[in-house]
Amino acid sequence: YMKLVNFFKKNILAAILLWYFIIASSGIFFNFSLFNTTGDEAPLMSATLKMIADHSFRPNYPSFYHLALGTYLYLPFFIIFLAWLRLSGLFAGAEAIRQFGQIEFAKFLPLARFISVLAGLAGLYLLYKICEKLFNNKFISLLAVFFLSASLLFVQASHFARVWLPQVLTVLLAFYFIIDFFQADKIRLKHYLLCGLGVGLAFGTHVVGVFTYASFLAAHYLKNK
Numbered sequence: 001y002m003k004l005v006n007f008f009k010k011n012i013l014a015a016i017l018l019w020y021f022i023i024a025s026s027g028i029f030f031n032f033s034l035f036n037t038t039g040d041e042a043p044l045m046s047a048t049l050k051m052i053a054d055h056s057f058r059p060n061y062p063s064f065y066h067l068a069l070g071t072y073l074y075l076p077f078f079i080i081f082l083a084w085l086r087l088s089g090l091f092a093g094a095e096a097i098r099q100f101g102q103i104e105f106a107k108f109l110p111l112a113r114f115i116s117v118l119a120g121l122a123g124l125y126l127l128y129k130i131c132e133k134l135f136n137n138k139f140i141s142l143l144a145v146f147f148l149s150a151s152l153l154f155v156q157a158s159h160f161a162r163v164w165l166p167q168v169l170t171v172l173l174a175f176y177f178i179i180d181f182f183q184a185d186k187i188r189l190k191h192y193l194l195c196g197l198g199v200g201l202a203f204g205t206h207v208v209g210v211f212t213y214a215s216f217l218a219a220h221y222l223k224n225k
Helices: 002-010 012-025 042-054 071-086 096-105 105-135 139-151 152-156 166-184 190-204 207-224
Strands: none
Touching: 012 139, 012 152, 042 096, 042 105, 071 096, 071 105, 071 166, 071 190, 071 207, 096 105, 096 152, 105 139, 105 152, 105 166, 139 152, 152 166, 166 190, 166 207, 190 207
């Protein structure tokens, strides 16, 4: 019994992440193939598929009203999945897959939603690392991860292929770089480059990410006043 308790204590972060993964993944088939009733799930996924079909890295389409970074997050997952469909023998060729994507577009929704789950998982781990830097207290860090993983809004957002989970991930990444910059004994060029990268990724996912720049300005002022 004590061995089991000790094992759980040592792996409690993994247990929380696994629990979140199970709960979040359970919703990826919600309302399967009826994408019009689950909010704005279509723009990111359709722009990604169009980019692959057009052999382009520019998601410049009338139906796409988000910033570009979300499509770049989707792109490698969809390329791998489409390559698997082609190699599996389920389709005769690339043209058959193209026609399937046009007619049965919503059948790709579970993959796009799974990407949201992975973004949430990475965001939870980043939150743990941020709390470790801020508080240097494992209990507080684990408590923060637990509260976010148990948040109804966070879990619900994980069920859908919308922009908000990638946005949470990039905002947390920006905060991680900003805190690392603020706590550094000696500021180096890499700290500014990483902060710029983090803020850029947050803003490139959705316009609300630009507010992370205010955090960087505050950290810069306090560090150099």
